[in-house]
Amino acid sequence: MATWILNGLVWNETTGETELKHIRIAEGVIAQIEDAAAGRPDTNGHDTIDANGKLVSAGFIDMHVHLREPGFEYKEDIASGTRSAAAGGFTTIACMPNTRPVTDTAETVRYILDKAASAGIVNVLPYAAITKNELGRELTDFAALKEAGAVGFTDDGVGVQNAQMMKDAMKLAASMNMPVIAHCEDDSLVVGAAVTEGKFAAANGLKGIPNESEAIHVGRDILLAEATGVHYHVCHVSTEQSVRLIRHAKQFGINVTAEVCPHHLILSDEDIPGMDANWKMNPPLRTPRDVQAVIEGLQDGTLDIIVTDHAPHSAEEKAKGMLLAPFGITGFETAFPLLYTRFVRTGRWTLGFLLQRMTSDPARVFGLQSGVLNVGAPADLTIVDLENEREVKPETFASKGKNTPFGGWKLFGWPTATIVNGSLVWSEQ
Numbered sequence: 001m002a003t004w005i006l007n008g009l010v011w012n013e014t015t016g017e018t019e020l021k022h023i024r025i026a027e028g029v030i031a032q033i034e035d036a037a038a039g040r041p042d043t044n045g046h047d048t049i050d051a052n053g054k055l056v057s058a059g060f061i062d063m064h065v066h067l068r069e070p071g072f073e074y075k076e077d078i079a080s081g082t083r084s085a086a087a088g089g090f091t092t093i094a095c096m097p098n099t100r101p102v103t104d105t106a107e108t109v110r111y112i113l114d115k116a117a118s119a120g121i122v123n124v125l126p127y128a129a130i131t132k133n134e135l136g137r138e139l140t141d142f143a144a145l146k147e148a149g150a151v152g153f154t155d156d157g158v159g160v161q162n163a164q165m166m167k168d169a170m171k172l173a174a175s176m177n178m179p180v181i182a183h184c185e186d187d188s189l190v191v192g193a194a195v196t197e198g199k200f201a202a203a204n205g206l207k208g209i210p211n212e213s214e215a216i217h218v219g220r221d222i223l224l225a226e227a228t229g230v231h232y233h234v235c236h237v238s239t240e241q242s243v244r245l246i247r248h249a250k251q252f253g254i255n256v257t258a259e260v261c262p263h264h265l266i267l268s269d270e271d272i273p274g275m276d277a278n279w280k281m282n283p284p285l286r287t288p289r290d291v292q293a294v295i296e297g298l299q300d301g302t303l304d305i306i307v308t309d310h311a312p313h314s315a316e317e318k319a320k321g322m323l324l325a326p327f328g329i330t331g332f333e334t335a336f337p338l339l340y341t342r343f344v345r346t347g348r349w350t351l352g353f354l355l356q357r358m359t360s361d362p363a364r365v366f367g368l369q370s371g372v373l374n375v376g377a378p379a380d381l382t383i384v385d386l387e388n389e390r391e392v393k394p395e396t397f398a399s400k401g402k403n404t405p406f407g408g409w410k411l412f413g414w415p416t417a418t419i420v421n422g423s424l425v426w427s428e429q
């Protein structure tokens with residue numbers, strides 16, 4: 001059976017314009033795209049969804065998320081996490097291996113894929129750990145993990161401290177055409193601090209996390225990527241120094257790509273209102289100068305894609321306060337509205353620029369079929385209301401995590417329906 005999505009505002013990658021279209025989806029793929037000006041198609045016997053002039057985009061892709069299952073289901077699980085993703089317009093998400101047990105065996109990779117197939121409502125791509133238990137001591141069985149369905153290797157949550165270990169991982173990953181995705185953090189430069197070195201830390205008499213703790217790994221790993229030829233992808237870039245190093249590496253033709261999170265594009269340490277753990281994440285909110293640098297990095301192509309680093313924690317954990325609470329904020333349900341409101345509605349970016357960084361660019365970087373609105377592509381689509389302003393209400397999130405610094409913000413650009421493999425998996429109440 002086919003479904004027609006009628007009167008969708010579609011952004012045309014070739015012309016850079018938006019046009020009103022009717023889209024037919026059948027058997028999980030986009031089967032037909034017609035100009036709405038040519039009139040209503042014959043929808044007899046088919047389902048119809050009237051987009052009523054709302055944006056219809058290729059579904060958003062988020063290559064850095066934490067679903068917390070197995071092991072931390074009190075924070076999030078695959079059912080609640082994929083529902084939260086769908087509510088944010090995401091149709092494909094790649095989940096990090098800092099679960100319990102750590103996703104470091106084929107068995108755990110298969111557990112996540114099976115659970116995603118039975119309880120999940122969007123496409124879930126699991127990453128596997130680089131080192132056993134993410135302890136940095138011994139490599140995992142890359143071949144078995146790839147065979148089980150892992151899409152890349154990462155110890156997200158911690159940096160790989162030993163350079164030889166990282167080099168061995170890159171060599172092995174390169175030999176099997178798999179990417180290495182790095183959380184960049186040198187433990188010897190992090191002294192148990194909760195926020196960045198900067199005005200907030202100084203004003204509150206706190207130790208700060210220095211920019212070099214991130215950038216020193218970026219620099220090291222770029223040299224190792226050059227030596228091994230691996231596809232090296234940098235997680236959640238937050239500092240001016242990292243942007244500079246990645247820009248330089250790309251000029252040299254080194255196979256490096258990078259991601260940036262909405263919060264690092266929008267907030268600095270100077271926005272932190274007080275000792276509230278909803279403003280605590282890793283990497284931390286940096287200085288205004290770093291915010292400017294990551295924006296420029298995204299704009300000039302140094303940073304390739306936008307990811308949320310959706311990192312839900314329980315209310316009890318976050319109530320421990322800025323110093324003791326775990327790092328991380330939820331991301332799915334605010335990402336597009338934040339970026340659309342802050343950068344597109346204000347005229348700084350085109351709609352197409354933002355959509356590309358959340359759809360076709362992640363697909364290109366990680367070799368996925370989705371992320372484009374073309375005939376023959378997977379029918380993973382998002383419908384978004386660009387015109388109505390609404391307040392961020394964390395208590396209404398589909399995610400179990402309510403930990404966000406954006407509560408109360410008034411934003412435009414709310415997803416209203418999400419379609420995965422041709423099926424409507426979520427729609428606004």
Ligand SMILES: NC(=O)N[C@@H](CC(=O)O)C(=O)O
Pocket residue numbers: 066098156157158183280281282283309311312326327328329
């Ligand atoms: N980003 C965070 O602040 N936290 C992440 C870990 C990580 O992404 O490094 C988490 O797992 O909670």
Ligand SMILES: [Zn+2]
Pocket residue numbers: 156157158183235236282283
């Ligand atoms: Zn990380």
Ligand SMILES: [Zn+2]
Pocket residue numbers: 064065066096156157309311
């Ligand atoms: Zn993460």
